[in-house]
Amino acid sequence: MKLHQLEALVASADSGSIRGAARALGLSQAAVTRALRELEAAERLPLLIRAPEGITFTAHGKVLLTHARLVLNQLEHAHSDLERLRGRVEGRLMVGVTPWITLTFLAEAVQRFRKRLPDIRLELFEGLMAVAQPLLREGSMDFAVGQLQPGASMQEFACEPILTYESSVMVREGHRKARARSIHELLDEDWVLNFAPDSESNLLDYLFTRHGAQIDERRIVRAQSVAMLQTMVEHADMCTWSPTILSHVPPFGGRLRPLALREVFEPRQLGIVTRRSSTLSNAAVAFVECLLDVIRRHARSAKKEDLALFETLELLI
Structure with a gap:
């Protein structure tokens, strides 16, 4: 070959x-x-x-x-790293970023990265894992900042945790089930969710089955972008499950309502997701470092908006 x-x-x-x-x-x-x-x-x-x-x-x-x-x-990444060692910084970096990181820490992290490696061509993808996993699999995406669902993907991808975040079942403000107190009250509603194909059963178990609830899977719309998910929640009255932090930041703040359900949804881990046995390029390592520096700075901040962010987040690094 x-x-x-x-x-x-x-x-x-x-x-x-x-x-x-x-x-x-x-x-x-x-x-x-x-x-x-x-x-x-x-x-x-x-x-x-x-x-x-x-x-x-x-x-x-x-x-x-x-x-x-x-x-x-991988050969393209190797070439870029060798060119950088020769003093010629060139190449590209493709990163998938989960939407709530995009809405909170991404802009500042990108500014830092651009100052550090201005010659790298940076391409950002909305990193819902259903979208990111195929790109990671074929090697065109360097890494994703996201949450790796349990399942077959765990054997194919590695995830280095950086923080935990709380998640909630959400509806739009004014929804007819806004006062629901159990997942069982929502089984006759339509849902919009995002998941990779190999993680669907684990997600349904996490949301429904382990709580003794069974939902007709035909009620679930699978959305491949956060814009589609938002539209379905706000204009089609669908329920969703998302990081709680989305209800506190624009454009979702004041428009999405986390439900106070009896069922407990344990915090999820967000991390740096890569292909197993792959090597991150120097540019990828630099981007991760910039992102972590930004998150740590906000975690230490006493500003009101930062304190609100970290009510639902816990730093692991």
């Missing part, structure tokens, strides 16, 4: 055709075709399905494509 073969595989997936891959790599179509055939011959497996309208991948090809992306992304 050679590097140019993996590059041909990834380029073919990204462009959807041999012609597009050749154009992206600056090679002839014959060279790309030869690299892919050599790869299939070396692995003794069919990897691609060729058709007049383009190419698709076999099950074997999809597995190899995931690993190929990881290899190429």
